[in-house]
Amino acid sequence: MDWRRMGLTPARLRAGDLLRESALSTLRHPGRSLVTVVGTVLGAAAYVSTLGLGATMSGQVSSVFDARRATEVIVQPEDAGLDPSWSANAGERLARLTGVVRAGSRVAVGERPLRRTLDASTTGAAVPVIGADADALRVMGPALTSGRLFDRFHDERRVPVVLLSAPVAAQLAVTRVGVAVFIGDAAYTVIGIYGDVARREEAMAAAIVPHALGERLVTDGTAARDVLIETAPGAAQVVGRQAPLAVRPEAAGDLRAIAPPDPRTLRREIEGDLTRSTLVLSLIALVIGTISIGNAATAAIAVRAPEIGLRRALGARPRHVFVQLVTETSLLGAAGGAAGALLGVLVVSVVALANAWTPSIDVRAALVACAASTAAGLLAGLWPAARAVRIPPVQALQRGP
Numbered sequence: 001m002d003w004r005r006m007g008l009t010p011a012r013l014r015a016g017d018l019l020r021e022s023a024l025s026t027l028r029h030p031g032r033s034l035v036t037v038v039g040t041v042l043g044a045a046a047y048v049s050t051l052g053l054g055a056t057m058s059g060q061v062s063s064v065f066d067a068r069r070a071t072e073v074i075v076q077p078e079d080a081g082l083d084p085s086w087s088a089n090a091g092e093r094l095a096r097l098t099g100v101v102r103a104g105s106r107v108a109v110g111e112r113p114l115r116r117t118l119d120a121s122t123t124g125a126a127v128p129v130i131g132a133d134a135d136a137l138r139v140m141g142p143a144l145t146s147g148r149l150f151d152r153f154h155d156e157r158r159v160p161v162v163l164l165s166a167p168v169a170a171q172l173a174v175t176r177v178g179v180a181v182f183i184g185d186a187a188y189t190v191i192g193i194y195g196d197v198a199r200r201e202e203a204m205a206a207a208i209v210p211h212a213l214g215e216r217l218v219t220d221g222t223a224a225r226d227v228l229i230e231t232a233p234g235a236a237q238v239v240g241r242q243a244p245l246a247v248r249p250e251a252a253g254d255l256r257a258i259a260p261p262d263p264r265t266l267r268r269e270i271e272g273d274l275t276r277s278t279l280v281l282s283l284i285a286l287v288i289g290t291i292s293i294g295n296a297a298t299a300a301i302a303v304r305a306p307e308i309g310l311r312r313a314l315g316a317r318p319r320h321v322f323v324q325l326v327t328e329t330s331l332l333g334a335a336g337g338a339a340g341a342l343l344g345v346l347v348v349s350v351v352a353l354a355n356a357w358t359p360s361i362d363v364r365a366a367l368v369a370c371a372a373s374t375a376a377g378l379l380a381g382l383w384p385a386a387r388a389v390r391i392p393p394v395q396a397l398q399r400g401p
Contacts, residue, residue, distance in 0.1 A: 037336030039288040040376055044340025044369035045347065048361075052348035055360035071101075072139070072199050073229040073240045074258045075247055081221060082254055090227045090247045091135045097242055099235025104136025107214045108224040114207060115182045116172060125171045128206040129183065131214010132228075137163075139230040141198030142208070147177035148192050155210040162188040163208040166195045183207070183217065200228070236260055294329075294380035298387070318389035325385035326378060333377020337370035344369070 075094075077086060087105040094103035108130055115124035132140065134152045142149065142163060150161050162181060164174060169190075172181060180187045188209065197203045209217070227247060231239045240259030244252040345361055352359035 037292075037332050037339070039290070039292045040333050040336030040373040041340040041343065043283075043288070043376075044337045044373050045343040046340075047369045047372075048341050048344025048365050049347040050344075051365045052344060052359065052361045053351060055362065056348060056352050056357050070236055070260050071231045071233055072260060073231060073236050073243060075227040075229065075243050075255055076258065077225065078254055078256055080224065084215075084223075084225060086248055086254070087225050087227055091133065093246050094227065094229055094239075094243060097239055097246055099232045099239050101230040101232060102135045102139055103227055103229040104133040104139060105211055105227050106133075106136045106225065107131040107211065107218065108226075109214050109217045110222060112183050112217065114168070114172060116174075116179075118182055118185065118187070124182075125168070127168050127171075128202070129214065129217060130203060130206050130208050131211045131217070132208055133211040136211070136228045137208065139228045140200050140203055140208075142192070142194035142203070143196040143198070144192050145195045146193050147190070150191055150210055154191075155212050158210065158212045158216075160186060160188045160213065161191040161210065163192045163194060164190055165204050165206060166193060167205060168207055169193045181207075183209075199230075290333075290376040290380045292380075294384060296332075298384045322385045322389050325388055326381040329381030329384075330374055330378040333380070334370060334374040336377070337373025340373065341366040341369045 075090070084107075087107075090105055091103040094100050108128070110128065111126040112129045113124045114127045115122050133155050134150065137149055142165075145166060147163075149163065150159070153159070154161055162183070164172070164181070169175070174181065174190055174193070177190050177192060179190050181190060182188070227243075229239060229243060236259045240257040243257040244255040248255055345366065348361055349359050351357075
């Protein structure tokens with residue numbers, strides 16, 4: 001049709017008018033619009049909250065892992081029959097390595113009878129005894145409930161003192177420090193009682209004596225010796241590679257170092273599993289939201305048929321009607337995505353604050369959720385809009401009230 005010859009101006013749909021009309025149509029029935037976008041709200045909220053909680057919990061796991069397991073390296077002999085002198089002065093040698101906070105020697109004596117009296121007929125308890133020097137003791141990190149830790153003085157002077165774990169103290173009916181217990185025929189003063197350890201959980205069922213006294217308690221070749229190292233966060237892998245050479249440079253192959261895995265690997269594994277689960281759940285919710293918006297838009301066509309017919313009769317082109325309907329469903333999707341993203345951020349913040357964590361929220365995840373919800377709304381409106389433009393204007397007007 002040649003509009004110019006007829007003296008007419010072809011209909012145009014300005015962007016401002018399109019957005020205004022679409023917004024008014026969407027807000028005309030707020031309750032219905034809210035129900036329509038529930039799916040996209042849930043999808044966006046699931047995506048943002050799960051990613052945020054995953055990153056937050058991953059950071060918590062990594063920090064705890066760094067503080068305990070990821071900062072611990074153990075050096076042990078490949079052969080249990082290796083000359084015990086290999087661990088002599090090991091802590092001093094290892095202290096020169098970059099990344100080593102402290103290092104000390106230990107000897108696992110094995111189970112020894114502990115009693116409250118010297119009388120051998122008195123009921124006692126078979127308790128594992130660990131000999132540790134002052135540095136190894138601090139790497140283990142006993143959390144004292146009473147008393148104090150022994151130090152270098154006790155080790156160098158072979159002062160007969162002992163640290164008891166809370167379970168062992170309860171078994172021996174020891175309730176305070178300063179009392180004596182007997183390991184074999186020798187009396188040891190209880191210098192401290194601890195309820196937990198930062199590293200090496202085997203100490204929770206043991207008694208700890210100074211390293212020199214632990215060596216004295218060894219009666220056969222079954223004692224296990226090791227060197228316990230505390231490293232700076234992130235240095236465990238490097239220290240683990242260097243430690244055998246530093247302790248025994250003449251035969252580093254006689255020793256092996258046990259270092260924890262890189263915490264970044266653990267973080268990636270946790271984030272990978274959570275991300276895959278999140279994507280599946282979010283995709284399902286978005287599909288449900290898309291179907292919901294599409295059904296609502298299809299049902300609205302019948303109700304809005306007179307309106308569509310009037311627009312066509314007044315000169316609106318089919319593409320104008322198509323674009324407006326698609327814009328309306330896209331706005332619904334965008335609104336649902338924005339509401340879901342805000343809900344997801346709120347969930348992450350509340351959970352993190354409730355657990356005294358530092359929340360980790362990725363703004364990109366919120367933007368992706370909004371974009372995906374908008375795209376879902378756009379896709380949902382394509383088929384209803386295509387059906388609407390095929391309705392003849394006269395037929396649409398005849399459906400009016």
